[in-house]
Amino acid sequence: xxxxxxxxxxxxxxxxxxxxxxxxxxxxxxxxxxxxxxxxxxxxxxxxxxxxxxxxxxxxxxxxxxxxxxxxxxxxxxxxxxxxxxxxxxxxxxxxxxxxxxxxxxxxxxxxxxxxxxxxxxxxxxxxxxxxxxxxxxxxxxxxxxxxxxxxxxxxxxxxxxxxxxxxxxxxxxxxxxxxxxxxxxxxxxxxxxxxxxxxxxxxxxxxxxxxxxxxxxxxxxxxxxxxxxxxxxxxxxxxxxxxxxxxxxxxxxxxxxxxxxxxxxxxxxxxxxxxxxxxxxxxxxxxxxxxxxxxxxxxxxxxxxxxxxxxxxxxxxxxxxx
Ligand code: FAD
Numbered sequence: 001x002x003x004x005x006x007x008x009x010x011x012x013x014x015x016x017x018x019x020x021x022x023x024x025x026x027x028x029x030x031x032x033x034x035x036x037x038x039x040x041x042x043x044x045x046x047x048x049x050x051x052x053x054x055x056x057x058x059x060x061x062x063x064x065x066x067x068x069x070x071x072x073x074x075x076x077x078x079x080x081x082x083x084x085x086x087x088x089x090x091x092x093x094x095x096x097x098x099x100x101x102x103x104x105x106x107x108x109x110x111x112x113x114x115x116x117x118x119x120x121x122x123x124x125x126x127x128x129x130x131x132x133x134x135x136x137x138x139x140x141x142x143x144x145x146x147x148x149x150x151x152x153x154x155x156x157x158x159x160x161x162x163x164x165x166x167x168x169x170x171x172x173x174x175x176x177x178x179x180x181x182x183x184x185x186x187x188x189x190x191x192x193x194x195x196x197x198x199x200x201x202x203x204x205x206x207x208x209x210x211x212x213x214x215x216x217x218x219x220x221x222x223x224x225x226x227x228x229x230x231x232x233x234x235x236x237x238x239x240x241x242x243x244x245x246x247x248x249x250x251x252x253x254x255x256x257x258x259x260x261x262x263x264x265x266x267x268x269x270x271x272x273x274x275x276x277x278x279x280x281x282x283x284x285x286x287x288x289x290x291x292x293x294x295x296x297x298x299x300x301x302x303x304x305x306x307x308x309x310x311x312x313x314x315x316x317x318x319x320x321x322x323x
Pocket of ligand 1: 209210212213235236237238250251252253255256266268269270271273274277287288290293305306308
């Protein structure tokens with residue numbers, strides 16, 4: 001049976017986060033040939049609706065309001081609930097981002113619906129849809145089978161491939177007026193605490209530094225390599241605890257979970273709590289002077305050497321090849 005599924009887009013600085021298109025692809029799979037309705041919540045976002053259609057949505061519902069200029073749990077949950085009330089979908093897919101992780105369980109509880117969080121894959125089998133999600137800090141994967149009822153799902157960035165963009169697709173982009181009231185939170189200002197232009201959780205290449213970097217000033221070595229590769233810079237908790245960098249860069253069990261195509265671990269020992277956040281990277285390169293370091297057990301390529309020799313040489317070589 002075909003289904004109607006909502007895919008909620010997420011906009012940052014006037015542009016879609018990639019996970020929005022991955023949510024559309026997941027919604028398409030769940031819909032089993034039914035209808036995928038893109039959802040856009042925000043202020044002055046209507047003009048972006050067609051992009052969701054180009055990535056596979058059949059039509060888009062927009063709630064455009066100055067009360068949605070920044071994310072608030074009250075505002076966004078009222079807006080999304082109004083879309084759900086209007087559309088009566090069988091599934092609602094969001095990105096497994098700070099917003100998706102807040103919004104999906106809130107509404108799922110309110111609507112007495114199921115929630116599958118942090119899905120890394122989705123497939124359909126007859127009437128059922130089956131989600132894959134990591135458990136035990138990524139050491140194993142479980143399959144969650146949803147047979148009936150409305151289900152919310154959040155999809156982990158960089159795991160479910162977006163459909164190819166097709167500008168020739170067309171569909172309706174309609175506004176829904178929602179009277180958003182009783183906001184208990186007002187966003188007065190947004191202060192970004194990282195300078196990096198590349199979003200860590202969606203980056204396809206990450207260069208991460210550990211305590212082996214020996215000082216915050218040496219993170220410039222990683223910045224230089226990252227610049228050449230178009231990569232984001234991350235870190236171990238060891239590096240964050242030592243105040244070499246901001247905690248916003250921390251990757252691992254208590255930091256961000258990342259799945260880039262390429263992860264370069266520099267001066268990181270490979271503690272289990274770090275590995276929990278990056279072991280699903282497609283290719284892992286480790287640079288460490290200790291040949292016995294745990295990180296080499298999960299690395300596809302290992303360089304045993306002093307990072308202060310190796311990293312500048314890599315940067316130079318990549319410059320020759322890529323720039
Ligand atoms: P270290 O273990 O000190 O390793 C530094 C590495 O650098 C060594 O392998 C060394 O050989 C190498 N090195 C040193 N100098 C050089 C050089 N010149 N050239 C090349 N290599 C060099 N950690 C996380 O990362 N993320 C988490 O989310 C996280 N959550 C945690 C949650 C809990 C509850 C607990 C208890 C711990 C958590 N940790 C986490 C901490 C984790 O256990 C480790 O302590 C931490 O990952 C170690 O960081 P590190 O590898 O940078 O440092």
